[in-house]
Amino acid sequence: MNRKLLLLLVACLILAVLAHAFFLHAWTEGRFMVGQNDGLQQMVTFKKLLYEQYTNGNFFYTYRFGLGGGTYSQLAFYFSTSIVFLLSAAVTFLLDSLGLIGTVDVVYWAKAAVFISVTRLTVILFVTTLVFRYISSRWLPAFLGAAVYGLSVIYFRHATYWEFFADAMLWVPLLVYGVERIIREARPGWFIFAVAVTMFDNFYFAYINLIFIGIYMLARLWIRLEANEIGVGQKVKLFVIGGLVGAGISAVSFIPAVYSFFHNHRPDYPFPVEAVDFSDNILFTSRYVIVPALFLLFAFTFFFYRKAMFRLFSMLSIFFILLHFSPVVASAFNGFSAPQYRWEYVLSFTLGAAVCAGMSYIHELSKKKFLMASAMVIAVYLIFFFRDEEMEFLSLPGIGVFFLVILTLIPTAGFVWSSKKSWYYFLGAASLINLLVFSNAVQYVISEMAGVYKVSEQYLHSDKYNGKEQRELLQEVQDQDAAPYYRIDWKVGYLNNTPIVQDFNGFSIYSSILNENLLYFYLYDLKVDMGRESVSRYSTLSNRANLYSILQGKYVVKKKDDTGNVPYGFQETARSKNYIVYKNTNLLPFIRTTDTIFTERDLEDANVLEKEHAMLEGVITARAETTGAEIKEVPDIIKKTRLTEVGAVYEDGKLTVTEKEGGIDLTRNEPVRQNGDFYLRFHLESLAKRKGFAVKVNDYRTTRKHNQSVYKTYVDDLVIRVPKANKLKIRLPKGNYVLTDLALYEEDYQILERAKKEAQEETHFDWSGNKLTIRYDNKQGDRFMMLPIPYERGWEVRVNGEAQGVEKVNYAFVGFPIQEGVNDIQLVYYPPFFQVSLLVTVVCMLLAIMLSKRRTIKKITKHER
Structure with a gap:
């Protein structure tokens, strides 16, 4: 220089x-x-x-x-x-x-x-x-x-x-x-x-x-x-x-x-x-x-x-x-x-x-x-x-x-x-x-x-971002359970990337670009409420025990005052001054196989609970043809409840909340006699232009964006899981709303508990970077294997040395056919079109070297002149 x-x-x-x-x-x-x-x-x-x-x-x-x-x-x-x-x-x-x-x-x-x-x-x-x-x-x-x-x-x-x-x-x-x-x-x-x-x-x-x-x-x-x-x-x-x-x-x-x-x-x-x-x-x-x-x-x-x-x-x-x-x-x-x-x-x-x-x-x-x-x-x-x-x-x-x-x-x-x-x-x-x-x-x-002054080393070690108590409690769980692929449902407030910060496998992410299959899974297919409406993110499984068991949700961390929202089948396993850890007693194996195949077309009109049951009893594929497999109907029992207005007027699908907080109560005609959950479905829109609001169903709370927000999902069909109770209380702040399509489903978790009882022992597998190796002895003669790994283009699979297609199953995850007897399975992931694009890069680099030589360019320009 x-x-x-x-x-x-x-x-x-x-x-x-x-x-x-x-x-x-x-x-x-x-x-x-x-x-x-x-x-x-x-x-x-x-x-x-x-x-x-x-x-x-x-x-x-x-x-x-x-x-x-x-x-x-x-x-x-x-x-x-x-x-x-x-x-x-x-x-x-x-x-x-x-x-x-x-x-x-x-x-x-x-x-x-x-x-x-x-x-x-x-x-x-x-x-x-x-x-x-x-x-x-x-x-x-x-x-x-x-x-x-x-x-x-x-x-x-x-x-x-x-x-x-x-x-x-x-x-x-x-x-x-x-x-x-x-x-x-x-x-x-x-x-x-x-x-x-x-x-x-x-x-x-x-x-x-x-x-x-x-x-x-x-x-x-x-x-x-x-x-x-x-x-x-x-x-x-x-x-x-x-x-x-x-x-x-x-x-x-x-x-x-x-x-x-x-x-x-x-x-x-x-x-x-x-x-x-x-x-x-x-x-x-x-x-x-x-x-x-x-x-x-x-x-x-x-x-x-x-x-x-x-x-x-x-x-x-x-x-x-x-x-x-x-x-x-x-x-x-x-x-x-x-x-x-x-x-x-x-x-x-x-x-x-x-x-x-x-x-x-x-x-x-x-x-x-x-x-x-x-x-x-x-x-x-x-x-x-x-x-x-x-x-x-x-x-x-x-x-x-x-x-x-x-x-x-x-x-x-x-x-x-x-x-x-x-x-x-x-x-x-x-x-x-x-x-x-x-x-x-x-x-x-x-x-x-603009608040940047708040970003300090002290803040980064506080309980608002990455607190000592939180880290120590998570470390206690990980010390007790060294298995590498279970998930913990926990995040600090609305910080969806807490799992990355605190070094555990979680259920949440916030990024401008995400796998569309997972977003559709959350927003449309299973209607999983995330506790906060927003684009470019997903989080939690809304306390739905079936989904936790299917997707390796082994632990849930709750604040001590949030005991009303513990998923079914979870039991306390650790606690600290401000938090309690609950463990899933119905966790299913990471590798699951089945001979029962449903298709998305078969379940096109099914409610979300019927879809969860289909995932527990078999697998849902995106194949066009129907398989004839049937799932037991989960009836809508909304007619077995009576509706009462509370601080509000509800008529012809329009809800006007006149008090500071109000809504409707849905009371069972018959007392609840057994454990389990209710899934309450409804369509909800605020008629205010610029007013975000919170929705409460009993002890569960979720928030919705205002109608002018660029972060609004415009998915207004909600499914809220709450523990069984004689009365379901929907509460909204003062204002005018559209509230329609009320439906109520009852889950007793017999299918989940049967799936847990019949589940085979965990199959050993090795996962290193972008490569996954499984050796599975298919003694049951099952036709399909499904993994709790999100489906995206780039996954390739070989079964007993033969390449075959990876399929999208259960709306967003990886699955593929298997053979009878021993299956040696190798899964590998490369970014979409990586090999082809790498070849293009190499070829064009060679072309660039040629074009950049002065003599070559002089010949081109001289020829044109």
């Missing part, structure tokens, strides 16, 4: 450190650069999970991801293929191997977040400066432009709340550099690399980045920056070839990731999206982008538009600013789902490039033009100030922004009037100070006003 590049790298590091001054100071006080919600529930949690997997040589699958899942594809949205994470994991592994760090847990990753961010920002500043320098600029303008990009609002927002979002900013300058290398030198190597790395790293932000670079390409076809650029036909040809080869290189990551995205389940966004929304104040208080005063000054210096580089980037900036005010565009950048403002980092890039260009031409700015541009800048700031009803005259944002505007205009005026280099450097320094002040102010707002 030559001296200039070394100095640049040091300057970038110093600027990145100063830009993180607030969070670095917070780190010394035990507070971390991690969001309280997704930051703690997903970012540090998934890093912990993947680091443990990868350092154990397991890259594809883990039983601990919810009910089990392919993390390579399902966590590709987060970190499984994130280059920044892979590098940070490699450094962590080295430090761990040398004994320089302690346990690599969520606390470690929370502590490391600010240092990873400083390193990332240093690289962004370094690379962007070099790209601007290559395009057409001197060092100071290039560095200042890079700072406008790197120290943007959206960088710190993303790096704090959703860390991997910020990684996308690394690849934008590389894509632009790749385009410029093609246009100026007819060399596609860097473009191939940039496309490959952005598509490999994260498919979601590759979508955004590639839309941006497509727009940039079109703009460059129209605006020439150099006289010796290659012809339009050559540009298009090399763009297409380079893009396809780069995409092919990324195939081993991109294809499995996109498959998982399309096989996730999330309800469509049902609300109309506004075409325009000008409420965001992009000069004072926007959470996404703050347009710098220097850009406005240059934008109102109209003769700058004669300069090609400024015209290119200022027009792109203005175009993207207009797009920012359109929720339709925000929806389009989010895959035409709910509007999300995550793409504005590309606007920050074009703003930085425009500032870079303007600084390159500022010596041509006359006094008259400066005064006119300054007047328009001040006028625009005043307009944005007074049109914002939330801005107060002496508010800190208002005073602060106007001060920074003055700090921009004064040195600019000094340079225009004197033409001295000292004023030019003063302007550069003042602009960097502006950015540093603003970036640390943004961190203050994120921390103090």
Whole structure:
């Protein structure tokens, strides 16, 4: 590395450190650069999970991801293929191997977040400066432009709340550099690399980045920056070839990731999206982008538009600013789902490039033009100030922004009037100070006003996240029961990723991309209430004993005051000051076989209890043909109850709760005489637009989202399990509701207890990473084996050396036919289309090496000329 590049790298590091001054100071006080919600529930949690997997040589699958899942594809949205994470994991592994760090847990990753961010920002500043320098600029303008990009609002927002979002900013300058290398030198190597790395790293932000670079390409076809650029036909040809080869290189990551995205389940966004929304104040208080005063000054210096580089980037900036005010565009950048403002980092890039260009031409700015541009800048700031009803005259944002505007205009005026280099450097320094002040102010707002200040080492060891009492109780259970594959139903509050944090196999997960089969199992097929309505997650088995026994639910942890919701057949086995552990006395074997086969078509009209019985007595397959197997009907006994209104009026399916809390009581006509549960089914909708609410049935409580929430499932058919009682009390808060389709089913658990009594001894099996080996002696002559492993594309099975198809059974799990006698079974999981996509990657890497050779490209261009 030559001296200039070394100095640049040091300057970038110093600027990145100063830009993180607030969070670095917070780190010394035990507070971390991690969001309280997704930051703690997903970012540090998934890093912990993947680091443990990868350092154990397991890259594809883990039983601990919810009910089990392919993390390579399902966590590709987060970190499984994130280059920044892979590098940070490699450094962590080295430090761990040398004994320089302690346990690599969520606390470690929370502590490391600010240092990873400083390193990332240093690289962004370094690379962007070099790209601007290559395009057409001197060092100071290039560095200042890079700072406008790197120290943007959206960088710190993303790096704090959703860390991997910020990684996308690394690849934008590389894509632009790749385009410029093609246009100026007819060399596609860097473009191939940039496309490959952005598509490999994260498919979601590759979508955004590639839309941006497509727009940039079109703009460059129209605006020439150099006289010796290659012809339009050559540009298009090399763009297409380079893009396809780069995409092919990324195939081993991109294809499995996109498959998982399309096989996730999330309800469509049902609300109309506004075409325009000008409420965001992009000069004072926007959470996404703050347009710098220097850009406005240059934008109102109209003769700058004669300069090609400024015209290119200022027009792109203005175009993207207009797009920012359109929720339709925000929806389009989010895959035409709910509007999300995550793409504005590309606007920050074009703003930085425009500032870079303007600084390159500022010596041509006359006094008259400066005064006119300054007047328009001040006028625009005043307009944005007074049109914002939330801005107060002496508010800190208002005073602060106007001060920074003055700090921009004064040195600019000094340079225009004197033409001295000292004023030019003063302007550069003042602009960097502006950015540093603003970036640390943004961190203050994120921390103090958005609750990030609560994320501390103390909080991470509290009972609100990962308490000592909780860990010790779980450890006691694990010490008593060393079997590796049973599950414990427990999570801290609404933290669905508690099992990953506290190192046990659980029933809950929170992730943007999940196995659609499991989501359908919970939401539609078995209607398992999760205690809280929300998308992108599943949790618990709603105290339904049949499902616990089938899916290895061996233990349940409850708070001491929650004894009314203990599942049938569970008995206390351990306790602590605040918690009790209950053990399932009816747990079924991990490996089960059967000769009784039902089909989903057979049970299309069955209620959920009949489906549970079918899973206990046999297996439910997705095969099209019917088998003729019949399940005993579980009758609806709602007519054996009488309905009484309590603090409410119920008529024609409409429930109006007039008291603070009210609803209906369902009282049995005959007293309950035996143990067991009731399954109460009903359809429930709130008629209020924006009012979430809780539903109570006896001692059971669950919550529902308001009707405008983007996290609402729109699954309003509920099934609530409660212990048998003479009276079932449905309670809702004051308001108006639709309450229909009431049904009541009785479960005495005779079928479960018979299944437990008839169950064979546990079959030994070996599970290592993505490979499962079973040796099963089929003495009963059963036709089918089913495992409590979620079904997803990628599972392959061989029985006695013969490959056969893995089937989806029991709506969401793995099953396959077996033979009489001894069955040697090998199951292996690879991400969807992994082998094919790996082959594509290798072939395209070879093509890239060929295309990147200068002689080859010269022959192509010479031939076309």
